[in-house]
Amino acid sequence: MFEAIIRDTVKNSTPIILAATGGLLTEVSGWLNIGLEGSILSGAFFAVVVSSATRSILLGTLASVLVSVILSTIVFLTVKFLKANLYVVGIAVNLLSMGLTVALTDLWFKSKGTVVFSNSPRPGVISIDSLNNTSLGWLNGLGLFDLVAIVTPFLFAYIFKKTVFGVKLRACGYDDESAFYSGVKVNQIRFVAYIGSGVFAGLAGSALSLPLGAFVSNMSGGRGWLALVAVIMGRKKPTLVFLSAIMLGFVTELSIFLQVATEVSPKLLLSLPYFVSFAILALSHSGNSKKRLLD
16 A cells, blocks of 8 residues: 555656756756746646557657647747746646647547547556565555656756756856846756756656546646746755655645545545645745744
8 A cells, every 4th residue: 555655646746856957957947937837737638649640658748748838939939029027928838738638639639628549558557576565665566757767857956957058057047147147048057957957847748648538628627837936946956855745746646546545525526735835935935034034
């Protein structure tokens, strides 16, 4: 049972971790991408549509990544060249994705709810008999997206501290004007961060729809917003972002379990992850305020 709890928590956390990792890139660059929710949703739609049409998980994933990168690029270019507000554009992308996926689902599949792609291939999962009854038994049942989600934050921790790109990225976030006069190409660095954000949001969308072989209206279910919470809680530290995303994934799994095991209203339990996020952010902000006062 303990293995199942860890495995389900990781699987629930995977889209949040992936999206939060992409969001972290933009946060460290100084321009946090608010459009993660929309990028995940659009990515999830095109991942399962393309994988079903081509019978290829790889092509479905690439389509998801491409769509999410396009959305992230739109946000960056709109803010950079049209001087639009970063947060307003991000929210607009989220709304655009909601409307676009509903419209395309209705137009292509004559449905406004769930579309099942019975011929869509499913990603494989780990199944190693020697892991059973060991401390690593929870790895059985995880897929490639889950493993990428586990490894990537630690890889980013290395990149941020040990590579030239990581130093330049952090310089842009701390003081972009000083970074510019030090020779850092701020716009290029931020554009790369937004491309990376799109890539990971696309992987998050693929991780949602491909294992199900189906698309459900608004199936991102607020995971992009939870990813933003994880980014804020992580305070630009990849390992803290990872742990925050795991915690939010656990709360999401807990809310699902309580819907089955109790008679509490399912709609109320669905709000549990967001209530916890609100409480943590409020406490975190309160702690920061006290610290600034003491300083």
